[in-house]
Amino acid sequence: MSANGQAGEYLLETRDLKMHFPIKAGVFKRTVGHVKAVDGVDLQVRKGETLGLVGESGCGKSTLARLILRLHEATAGEVFFEGENILKYDRRQMMKVRRNLQIIFQDPYASLNPRMTVGSIIAEPLRTHKGTTDNIKRRVQELLEIVGLSPEHYNRYPHEFSGGQRQRIGVARAIALNPKVIICDEPVSALDVSIQAQVVNLLMDLQKEFDLTYIFIAHDLSVVKHISDRVAVMYLGRVVEIADRNQLYNRPLHPYTNSLLSAIPIPDPKLERQRQRVVLTGDVPSPANPPPGCTFHTRCPRVQDYCRNNVPPLERQEENGHRASCFFPVVSGQKIEEPTASTPYKAGE
Ligand SMILES: Nc1ncnc2c1ncn2[C@@H]1O[C@H](COP(=O)(O)OP(=O)(O)OP(=O)(O)O)[C@@H](O)[C@H]1O
Ligand SMILES: [Mg+2]
Structure with a gap:
């Protein structure tokens, strides 16, 4: 059942999801306290879309990904x-679901076992789900081709590959079982x-x-802008x-989004001079002791007294489902040039 009561509207949905890590x-x-890494997330993901997930380091993106995958x-x-x-x-039910929910990690160096051949790394999920040896080898070679590597790479080790190639191995492993959802946790951040x-x-x-349906986590707002539907x-x-x-x-509504967007460099020097940067003051507060009221109030350029004691709900602010948790949203966000749909992503775009 989805949030508005209709079953099957969303492929994936979280409701009031929380992860409070105990501090010992x-x-x-x-236990002397808790790190509130994820503190009540409602997220809906439609079939076939890419949902981008952005936010500063430590805001809980990876923890959210890990919660979804259990x-x-x-x-x-x-x-x-x-x-x-x-x-x-x-466990048994989870095993079945798990083939449909996969993850690609940020660091293609750390996430591949250096002592395993590429063939066995990609074959691992296939073996876990009981493929036969012959089928597995054929499937792995097919997967290598799909991700732009050569089937002859089967017996090589991860250190023989460049960072980009290693991430392709990570992608091959993630798609091996024909999943429905892939969570990409900063899949390109470590690459040139x-x-x-x-x-x-x-x-x-x-x-x-x-x-495939993606949740695409990244720091880089330009990459997210290119790949995401929402x-x-x-x-x-x-x-x-x-x-x-x-x-x-x-048209960002939340002052936090507005400030993140205003930090993206614009390649055109004229536009760059025209726009206003919103520089946030102060550090991100500790998730072990988040501020009361709106948790952004300690850094918000639009803060009012009301924000210090009241929690703004994530509410629909406009038609087409635009939601923001802010009592005093930005009225007209800065205009950034439209991304051109379906053009390949270019470095530094
Ligand atoms: N296993 C854990 N035990 C305790 N605290 C944790 C654990 N994992 C994450 N945290 C804390 O939870 C918060 C959110 O961490 P998380 O890794 O989810 O952030 P993130 O948004 O993915 O950051 P980054 O952009 O740096 O990857 C951080 O304060 C982090 O220190
Ligand atoms: Mg992370």
Whole structure:
């Protein structure tokens, strides 16, 4: 069941999802507090779309990804996949669902076992799901070709590959079982700018070919702008704004989104001179002790007294589902040039 009561409207949905990591201290390792890494996230993902997820370091993006995949057990909340709350599933049920939910990690160096051949790395999920040896080898070679590597790379080791090629191996492993959803956690952040574009374009091609749904996590707002249909912005464990890509980039409502966008360099020097940067003051508060009221109020350029004691709900502010959690939203965000649809992503765009 989706948030508005209709089953099957969304492929994936989280409801009031929370991850509060205990902070232990002292000889007896008593819990003295909690890091509220994810603190009540409602997110809906439609079939076939790419939902971009952005926000500063430490705002809870990776933790949210891990909660959806049940790599962490949530403190509270629900995760619906194809209409069923998978947080209630036992191991056997979870095993079945897991083939449909895959992840690509940021660091293609750390995420591939250096002692395993590329063939066995990609074959791992196939073996776990009981393929036969012959079939597995054929499938791995097919996957290598799909991601732009050669089937002859089968017996090589990860260190023999460049960063971009290693990320292709990570992609091959993620698509091995024909999943429905792939969570890409900063899949290109560790790569050279020129290589980033190739991996982003590969992901976009695969999405079309295999009807994939992506959650695409990144720091780089230009990459997110290129690949996403909708974008969600996180701050201190919560989603503070979500909208269609163009809407969010051209008319941001939340002052936090506005400041993030104003920091993107514009290649045209004339436009660059015209626009106003919104520089945030202060550091991100600790998720162990988030500010009361609107958690952004300590850094917000539009803060009013009301914001210090009241929590703004993530509410629909406009037609077409644009939602933001702000009592005093930005009226007209700065205009940033329209991205041209379906052109390949170019480095430094
Ligand atoms: N296993 C853990 N135990 C305790 N605290 C954790 C754990 N994992 C993450 N955290 C904390 O939760 C918060 C969110 O971390 P998370 O890694 O989800 O952020 P992020 O948005 O992915 O950051 P980045 O952009 O740097 O990858 C941080 O304060 C982090 O220190
Ligand atoms: Mg992260």
